[in-house]
Amino acid sequence: MRQFIQLARFVTPKKMSSKKNSNGGKANSREALRLGPSVCTQFTGAGRSAIAVIGVAGPAARPAVMRCFTAASPREVKPNEIRYGDWHGPMRGVDDGSGVESVASESIVVIMRAEDQWEVHCHGGTAAIDRILADLNEVGITSVKNEDWPHPWFAASVGPVTPSLLVREATAVLTQCQTVRTAAVAMDQVRGALHDWASQWLNVADRSAILRAADEKAGDDRTPIGIDDLHREVRAILAYAAIGVRLTAPFRVVLSGRPNVGKSSLINAILGYDRSIATAIAGTTRDVLHAETVIDGLPIRLTDTAGIHDSGESIEREGISRALREASTADLVLAIQTPDTPAIADPASPTPRIDVLNKSDLLTTKSSANDVIQTIATTGEGIDVLLSAIADRLIGAFPPAKSPVPLNERQVRCLEKLLDTTEPLRLTATLKELLDGPA
Numbered sequence: 451m452r453q454f455i456q457l458a459r460f461v462t463p464k465k466m467s468s469k470k471n472s473n474g475g476k477a478n479s480r481e482a483l484r485l486g487p488s489v490c491t492q493f494t495g496a497g498r499s500a501i502a503v504i505g506v507a508g509p510a511a512r513p514a515v516m517r518c519f520t521a522a523s524p525r526e527v528k529p530n531e532i533r534y535g536d537w538h539g540p541m542r543g544v545d546d547g548s549g550v551e552s553v554a555s556e557s558i559v560v561i562m563r564a565e566d567q568w569e570v571h572c573h574g575g576t577a578a579i580d581r582i583l584a585d586l587n588e589v590g591i592t593s594v595k596n597e598d599w600p601h602p603w604f605a606a607s608v609g610p611v612t613p614s615l616l617v618r619e620a621t622a623v624l625t626q627c628q629t630v631r632t633a634a635v636a637m638d639q640v641r642g643a644l645h646d647w648a649s650q651w652l653n654v655a656d657r658s659a660i661l662r663a664a665d666e667k668a669g670d671d672r673t674p675i676g677i678d679d680l681h682r683e684v685r686a687i688l689a690y691a692a693i694g695v696r697l698t699a700p701f702r703v704v705l706s707g708r709p710n711v712g713k714s715s716l717i718n719a720i721l722g723y724d725r726s727i728a729t730a731i732a733g734t735t736r737d738v739l740h741a742e743t744v745i746d747g748l749p750i751r752l753t754d755t756a757g758i759h760d761s762g763e764s765i766e767r768e769g770i771s772r773a774l775r776e777a778s779t780a781d782l783v784l785a786i787q788t789p790d791t792p793a794i795a796d797p798a799s800p801t802p803r804i805d806v807l808n809k810s811d812l813l814t815t816k817s818s819a820n821d822v823i824q825t826i827a828t829t830g831e832g833i834d835v836l837l838s839a840i841a842d843r844l845i846g847a848f849p850p851a852k853s854p855v856p857l858n859e860r861q862v863r864c865l866e867k868l869l870d871t872t873e874p875l876r877l878t879a880t881l882k883e884l885l886d887g888p889a
């Protein structure tokens with residue numbers, strides 16, 4: 451769709467608050483440019499961050515930014531030069547002769563990457579970001595999702611020159627990651643880890659080398675890569691699928707144990723604030739309660755649950771069955787016990803578990819158990835060791851740097867399809883589908 455965008459009128463902050471334009475209220479920006487579609491998107495991750503980056507691209511990028519932004523210095527904007535100034539939004543009243551409306555402004559930084567590619571760097575809070583995007587929309591710039599970003603320059607600066615669907619999907623996931631560790635895995639895919647792996651195998655399949663290799667005798671140096679290698683690599687990549695497809699969701703860590711062992715006190719000690727009610731009365735927590743935090747760069751959702759015991763009372767029974775359900779679907783269970791209350795977690799359960807001996811201040815003799823972490827929730831003792839153990843357990847499952855990792859169900863399905871065939875034409879089609887979607 452073609453759009454009309456009015457030419458920017460450059461006004462200093464002082465003039466912004468004046469009641470009349472310098473030409474007596476007659477607008478000098480009525481001249482309109484016929485321009486192609488221009489778009490904007492938020493490049494930085496979801497939630498709050500220190501600084502947010504908004505991309506603006508297209509033929510209307512310059513006039514749109516200039517209509518909303520006044521640089522501190524009136525020098526001409528040059529490519530890649532950082533320009534500091536005020537974002538005041540579109541100056542209403544410029545064209546209707548009523549004078550210019552005074553609007554609150556944000557201090558921001560603008561960088562022109564190319565004539566039609568601009569970045570606005572602003573405060574990372576959602577209010578600032580939403581306001582700038584809304585202002586850009588008002589001057590005719592359309593908001594798009596990251597994966598729909600039509601200008602390859604962002605991905606091109608970090609990944610393959612023409613981003614494949616795979617890389618665009620990774621870029622979209624990257625913007626949703628909330629911690630450094632999860633973002634690093636997504637960033638590796640934006641840089642082309644899975645893309646390059648799939649492209650290399652596509653070359654091999656294209657040349658029908660896989661069939662030849664399958665026919666070669668084992669140990670023949672001329673054809674070191676074959677279908678078995680491909681399938682082995684696919685299985686290794688799929689082993690990271692569980693992490694890759696939920697990089698944007700936190701790991702679920704559930705505290706489980708009998709009543710009164712200190713589950714709620716522990717969650718409060720880990721979080722550093724009183725999220726959960728902890729009292730001396732057994733049966734205080736009756737329902738499931740969640741709290742999000744970050745441990746060693748990993749997004750974690752901690753879950754406090756009702757103490758598990760035989761109960762005849764219906765509300766408590768419901769709380770206990772919810773507690774058991776949460777524990778059975780967790781990424782990690784913290785099985786809490788005390789010197790006088792044993793653990794109840796099922797040792798045969800496949801859910802990874804860390805055993806915690808809380809109320810270790812009540813130990814009458816020193817415990818020699820190495821595989822149990824001792825804590826005193828009420829003083830915070832042992833909490834740092836517990837945090838390291840949680841991170842170690844979860845990070846252990848993380849792919850090493852630069853590993854190809856599938857980030858969504860579509861990618862996982864394509865990889866699984868590769869395991870179902872040895873036929874080069876089908877391999878070629880599936881690798882192409884992995885890279886760029888169905889033909």
Ligand SMILES: Nc1nc2c(ncn2[C@@H]2O[C@H](COP(=O)(O)OP(=O)(O)OP(=O)(O)O)[C@@H](O)[C@H]2O)c(=O)[nH]1
Pocket residue numbers: 708709710711712713714715716727728729730731732733734735736755756757758808809810811812825826827828829
């Ligand atoms: N001495 C000692 N007391 C603790 C410790 N941790 C918790 N407590 C106390 O134990 C009591 C029970 O703590 P909670 O955190 O409510 O225990 P809970 O496991 O959540 O209990 P329910 O919600 O009833 O299942 C409270 O009085 C806490 O102050 C500890 O490490 N040492």
Ligand SMILES: [Mg+2]
Pocket residue numbers: 713714715726727728734735754755757
């Ligand atoms: Mg509790």
